[in-house]
Amino acid sequence: MVVVTTLTFLVAGAASLFMAWSIGAGSSGSTPFAPAVGANAISVMRAGLVVGVLGFLGAVLQGANVTEAVGTELIGGVTLTAGAAIVALLTAAMLVAIGVFAGYPIATAFTVTGAVVGVGLALGGDPAWAKYAEILTLWILTPFVGGGVAYVVARALIGDRLPERALTATLAGVVGLILANIGFALLGPDGQQASIAGTIGTGLGVPDLPGTAAVSLVLAVLVAGLVYADIGRDRASAQRRFLLAMGGLVAFSAGGSQVGLAIGPLVPIFGDVDVPLLALLVGGGLGLLVGSWTGAPRMIKAISQDYASMGPRRSIAALIPSFAIAQAAVAFGIPVSFNEIIVSAIVGAGYAAGDAGVSRSKMGYTVLAWVASLVGSLVLGFGVYSAVAFVI
Structure with a gap:
């Protein structure tokens, strides 16, 4: 029995690492720096290394929230078993891997969510x-909000109604405010997270909300001032640095979001044997890193060149x-x-230049792949697990 249990854990862990590799190669590893690569601010291979x-x-540092949601909140009344987790992860990973080798960015969250829900129902x-309802609301709004904001920001940056230097600095301030x-x-107590502004405000002895607001404003102004001064010295170089910084922030955010898709199904299993969540996050993060280094360049090229022709300003508009x-x-x-996030923003920014380089056929196939991946992973997850359970 001990041997069987150990083998089950090993297989589940291997399935999770395969999923993490697929995500690193196809989603978190390829999308964050795709606009920067499209703007010739960084090479494809270097982007893959940095994003990993x-x-x-x-x-x-940020993966706990989504990890726990995927592992415990997508289905009610039951706890995912090791067999269910293995089926869900392998089903989703194979679909994502197919997208990587075919050159189409499969929506990883769609495949994992569909697979987990499918095996849970089974x-x-x-x-x-x-x-x-929360998930679908975000998924539906993302193309309109992300693409719409990217379009508006890109139009402002490439137009002549607003001074570009001041506008870019203001956008950098907004990014600083979010950051x-x-x-x-690392900033919060065990099992919790804390923000930079909240931590500094607390350290200064200022009440929570006023302290956080004051520190946030100061940091936003500081970031805006630095970018404003940098643009004054060399506009082209400053744009490139801002673009690469945004790519880095998006890559960091990708890791915090996407790791939960790879290791979330393991939470109920390894929680029973007291494996710390941090250990799972480190393992998932390593899987993302290897996937980014070995498989991301193909998808970086696909996203940076096939969806829209991007310059530095429109790339910045897409990443914010x-x-x-x-x-x-x-x-x-x-x-x-x-x-979904990056492709929608790239298309929105691309349309800001009058449909410059936006591939409608590529977008149509991509949207179809997203829908098919959600429905297909749910059906496959349910069907495969039901078949396995019947045989066993």
Whole structure:
């Protein structure tokens, strides 16, 4: 019995690592720096290396919320078994891997969510309708909000109605404001996260809300001032640095969001044997890193070149809403597809230049792949687990 249990854990862990590799190669590893690669701010191979490291850090420092949601909140009335977790992870990983090798960015959150719900229903669980409503709301709004904001920001940056230097600095200040208020595991007590602004405010002895607001404003102004001064020295170089910084923030956010899709199904299993969540996050983060280093370049090229022709300003416009949406998803523990976020923002920014380089056929196939991956993973998860349970 001990040998069987150990073997089951090993197989479940291997399935999780395969899922993490697939995500690193196809979602968290390829999408964050795709706009920067499209703008020739960084090479494909270097982007894959950098995003792997940043994704690992994001997984460890921000991955807990989404991980727990995927593992415990997608189905009610039952707890995922080791067999169910293995079926869900392998089903989702194979679909994502197919997308990687075919050159289409499969929505990872769709496949994992569908697979977990499918095996959960096969176990006799109840649908978690309230959680599904949260998830579907974010998924439906993402293309409109992300693409819409990217379009507006790109139009402002490439137009001549507003001074570009001041506008870029203001956008950097908004990014700084968001960054000051996102949660990090290292700053909070055990099992919790805390923000930079909240931690500094508490350290200064200022009450929570006023202290957080004051520190947030100071940090936002500081970031805006630095970017404003940098643009004054060399506009082109400053744009490139801002673009790479945004790519780094999105890569970090990708790790915090996507790692939960790989290790979430393991939470009920390894929780029974007192494996710390941090250990699972580190393992999942390493899987993302390896996937980014070995498989991401193909998808980076696909996203950076096939969906829209991007310059530095439109790439910045695409990454700002992507960062904001990703951090909102992490904060609320909602599994979200980075492919959906980034592709929608890239298309929105691309249309800002009058449909410059936006591939309608590629977008049509991509949306079809997203829908098919959700429905297909749910059906496969339910069917495969039901068949396995019947045979065994």
